[in-house]
Each structure stands twice: as C-alpha cells, then as structure tokens.
Amino acid sequence: MIAAALTAGTLLGVVVSAVAAGIGVTAAFSTVIYCADRADELRRERRSGAAWAMSVAGVLALAACLALVVYGLILVVSKGK
Amino acid sequence: MSDALLVVVVVTALAFDFTNGFHDTANAVAASISTRAMPPNVAVGFSAILNFVGAFISLKVATTIASGIVSAQATTTTVVFAALLGAIAWNLITWRLALPSSSSHALIGGLVGAAWAAEGAGAIKASGLVDKVIVPAIISPVLAFAVAWASILLAYRVVGRRRPGTVARGFRLGQILSSGLLSLSHGTNDGQKTMGVITLALVAGGSIPANNVQVPTWVIIASATALGLGTYAAGWRIIKTTGMRIIKMDPSQGFAAQSAGAAAILAASHYGFPISTTHVINGGVMGAGAAKRLSAVRWGVAGNIVVAWMVTLPAAAIMAAAIWEATQALGGGLSGPLVLFTAAILTVLLVLVRRRRAHLVPAPGS
Numbered sequence: 001m002i003a004a005a006l007t008a009g010t011l012l013g014v015v016v017s018a019v020a021a022g023i024g025v026t027a028a029f030s031t032v033i034y035c036a037d038r039a040d041e042l043r044r045e046r047r048s049g050a051a052w053a054m055s056v057a058g059v060l061a062l063a064a065c066l067a068l069v070v071y072g073l074i075l076v077v078s079k080g081k
Numbered sequence: 082m083s084d085a086l087l088v089v090v091v092v093t094a095l096a097f098d099f100t101n102g103f104h105d106t107a108n109a110v111a112a113s114i115s116t117r118a119m120p121p122n123v124a125v126g127f128s129a130i131l132n133f134v135g136a137f138i139s140l141k142v143a144t145t146i147a148s149g150i151v152s153a154q155a156t157t158t159t160v161v162f163a164a165l166l167g168a169i170a171w172n173l174i175t176w177r178l179a180l181p182s183s184s185s186h187a188l189i190g191g192l193v194g195a196a197w198a199a200e201g202a203g204a205i206k207a208s209g210l211v212d213k214v215i216v217p218a219i220i221s222p223v224l225a226f227a228v229a230w231a232s233i234l235l236a237y238r239v240v241g242r243r244r245p246g247t248v249a250r251g252f253r254l255g256q257i258l259s260s261g262l263l264s265l266s267h268g269t270n271d272g273q274k275t276m277g278v279i280t281l282a283l284v285a286g287g288s289i290p291a292n293n294v295q296v297p298t299w300v301i302i303a304s305a306t307a308l309g310l311g312t313y314a315a316g317w318r319i320i321k322t323t324g325m326r327i328i329k330m331d332p333s334q335g336f337a338a339q340s341a342g343a344a345a346i347l348a349a350s351h352y353g354f355p356i357s358t359t360h361v362i363n364g365g366v367m368g369a370g371a372a373k374r375l376s377a378v379r380w381g382v383a384g385n386i387v388v389a390w391m392v393t394l395p396a397a398a399i400m401a402a403a404i405w406e407a408t409q410a411l412g413g414g415l416s417g418p419l420v421l422f423t424a425a426i427l428t429v430l431l432v433l434v435r436r437r438r439a440h441l442v443p444a445p446g447s
Contacts, residue, residue: 011220011354013352014220014345014354015220017344017347017352018224018225018348019224019231021347021348022229022232022340022341022344023228023231023232023235025259025344026232026235026336026337026341027232027235027236027239029236029251029252029255029336030235030236030239032251033240033243033251034240036251037243038243072266072343072344073262073265075350076265076266076269076347076350
C-alpha cells in the first residue's frame with residue numbers, strides 16, 4: 001500500500017484504467033474462446049477457409065490478451081524500480 | 082534499543098507476515114479452486130511460489146505503511162510491536178470466523194491504536210487516514226464489483242451460445258493466468274509491509290544508518306519466506322467463504338472476478354492508490370455473481386464481510402492500544418514486549434495442542 005496524494009485525477013485514472021483493463025482482458029479472452037470453438041465447428045463443416053480466418057482472429061485476440069497481461073507484469077516489476 | 086527487543090519485533094513482524102499470507106491465500110486461489118481450474122494443493126503451491134517471487138520484486142519499503150497516517154515520532158519500537166500483535170490477533174479472529182478482512186487495514190489500525198495510546202490523538206494524521214485508507218476502502222470493492230459485473234455480462238454475450246464444455250475449459254485455463262498475476266502482485270504489495278516494519282526497527286536500533294536506508298538481504302529473504310509459507314499454509318476457512326459461500330461460481334465468473342481484481346490492483350499500484358487485495362477480490366466475486374442475477378449472491382454472507390471490513394481498523398486499533406498499555410503496565414522497555422510475546426507464543430501452542438487433541442480423541446458416541 002504505497003500511497004500518492006489522493007486527487008480527483010488519481011481517482012479518475014484508477015477507475016478508467018481498471019475498467020479498461022478488466023473489461024478489455026475479459027473481452028479479449030472471451031473472443032479467444034469463441035474463435036477456437038467456432039473454428040472447430042467450421043472445420044467439422046469442412047469450411048477450411050472460414051476456419052482458418054477464425055483461427056487467425058483467435059490468435060490475434062490471444063495476443064491482445066497476453067499483451068495486457070505482460071503490461072500488467074511490467075507494472076508490477078516497475079514498482080520496484 | 083536492546084538486541085533482544087529487536088529480535089522480538091523482527092520475529093513478531095515475520096509472524097504477522099505469515100498470518101498475512103495464509104489469511105490472503107483466498108484472494109488469489111479461491112476462485113480457481115472453486116471452479117476447479119486447479120486442484121487445491123496445486124493452486125496454493127502455485128500462489129505460494131508467486132507470492133515468494135513477488136516479494137523480491139519491490140523494495141520500496143522504508144516509508145511505507147505508517148507514512149502520512151501516524152507521526153514518525155510516535156512510531157517507536159514498542160508501538161510497532163503492539164501494532165503487529167494487534168494485527169495478528171485480528172487476523173486470527175477473522176480467520177476463525179472465516180471472514181476475508183484486510184491484513185493491511187489490520188496493520189494500519191494497529192499502528193493507529195498503538196500510536197494513539199502512546200502519544201495521544203495528536204499522533205494520528207486524520208487526513209492521511211481518510212485519503213489512504215477510508216476512501217480507497219469504499220472505492221476499491223465498488224470498482225471491482227462494477228468491472229466484474231460488466232465483464233461477465235460481456236463474456237456471456239460473446240460465448241453464451243458456444244459449447245459449455247469448451248467455454249468452461251477455456252476460462253479455467255485463463256484463471257491460471259489471472260490467479261498467477263494476482264499472487265505476484267499480492268507478494269509485491271504485502272511483502273513490502275513486513276520488510277518496511279523490520280527495516281524501521283533496524284533503523285531505530287541503529288543497525289542501519291538512518292541517512293542511507295538499504296533493506297538487508299536477509300530481511301527480504303525472511304519476509305518473502307514467511308509470506309510464501311503463510312500462503313502455502315492456506316487459510317481454508319476464508320478460501321471457502323470467498324470461493325464458495327458468496328456465490329456458486331462458474332469458470333467464466335471466476336475469470337471475470339480475478340481479472341477485475343488484478344486490473345484494479347495493477348491500476349491502483351500504477352497510480353500509487355493504496356487498495357486492499359481482499360476488498361477488490363471479494364468485490365469482484367460479488368459483482369460476477371450479481372450480474373447473473375441478484376439473488377445469486379448470498380447477501381447475508383456478503384453483508385458479514387462488509388461489516389468485517391468496516392470493523393477491522395477500529396478493532397485492530399483497540400487491540401493494539403490495549404497491548405501497548407499492557408507493555409507499559411508490565412514495565413515497558415524490553416520486559417513488557419517480552420512477556421506479551423511469550424504469552425502469545427504459549428497461547429498459539431496451547432491452541433495447536435487442543436486442536437490436535439480434538440482430532441485424536443473421538444467424539445462421544447462416534
């Protein structure tokens with residue numbers, strides 16, 4: 001609990017960042033699951049082009065999700081600097 | 082300050098760190114255990130390792146916990162001892178009642194109470210208390226509640242029509258990541274508290290020069306180890322409350338609650354806004370449950386938790402003040418803390434022996 005002076009700007013920053021990161025990571029991860037499941041379904045329907053496109057979308061969503069997690073890790077690590 | 086008193090304070094600080102670990106294990110693992118993302122022992126071991134690692138990451142310690150809340154002159158070794166013992170007592174009481182309360186607030190409450198008893202009300206900086214404890218305590222659970230609530234609604238919208246088995250497996254995998262992030266940030270935040278307290282005691286004792294405060298390596302290792310071992314010991318009662326008694330959680334709710342919690346903690350850390358991991362995780366769990374339907378949350382349990390949050394600071398303060406008065410009644414200096422320290426150890430041993438007997442002796446009629 002390392003504290004800075006409490007200002008409206010700090011409060012707004014915390015709220016906006018937490019909302020964006022929390023909802024962002026859940027949206028990205030839900031998209032990964034959706035794309036993985038839908039790609040599997042399309043493969044079984046032998047629509048390989050659409051399945052491939054869905055897999056690429058899933059990978060991009062996973063990359064976005066991992067980027068947010070890595071950014072979180074950087075924040076944790078940079079606190080010690 | 083005598084070396085013996087320094088040893089008493091260091092051991093008490095490590096004992097607090099241990100209770101902090103087992104009290105807060107639930108924050109990182111309760112949702113993962115509840116949704117079967119990880120087996121209980123694996124989840125606890127994983128969290129213990131990351132808490133241990135997290136404690137090494139940050140060394141921003143020296144001014145930490147009491148800064149801006151209690152005047153520096155009032156923070157004597159005996160005050161710190163009384164604060165730690167008061168916080169340990171409150172952690173054990175809330176653990177016994179299976180209530181997830183904030184260890185940070187217990188320690189701050191302890192410092193406030195002991196400093197008040199030692200130096201009077203003038204030792205307390207009311208504006209610091211409002212800015213650094215009361216406002217964050219109101220905002221953080223509400224923020225986590227709102228983020229988890231919005232997140233789970235979005236998740237249901239995206240994956241609502243997909244195969245339930247695939248969705249559950251996916252979110253369970255995601256929970257391993259979010260749980261790991263929570264454990265790491267908890268180790269980073271909470272490891273510092275004990276390091277700060279021990280470092281302050283070493284400065285007061287003259288072991289470290291006040292003009293060049295460096296945290297000794299043994300303090301970092303000892304604090305990280307106590308926190309990791311405490312996490313591994315696991316407060317199962319609180320894990321049950323957070324993971325199973327507030328809501329019946331599915332993997333997507335567990336993921337949303339943990340992600341909301343991690344996001345709030347990291348955002349707060351980034352802006353230097355002091356929040357309690359316990360408050361955000363439990364707020365997130367309530368939000369994830371309420372989004373499904375309001376009646377999914379056991380509001381009686383949630384209400385008890387909120388009452389515990391409100392009571393933590395004054396209760397720890399009262400206990401620490403009583404402990405400080407007792408140290409003075411017992412002669413102050415080394416003798417008071419030493420007698421109370423010995424009494425605390427004997428009490429813990431007595432409780433452990435009674436618990437062991439209760440396990441070994443069969444109940445009548447069984």
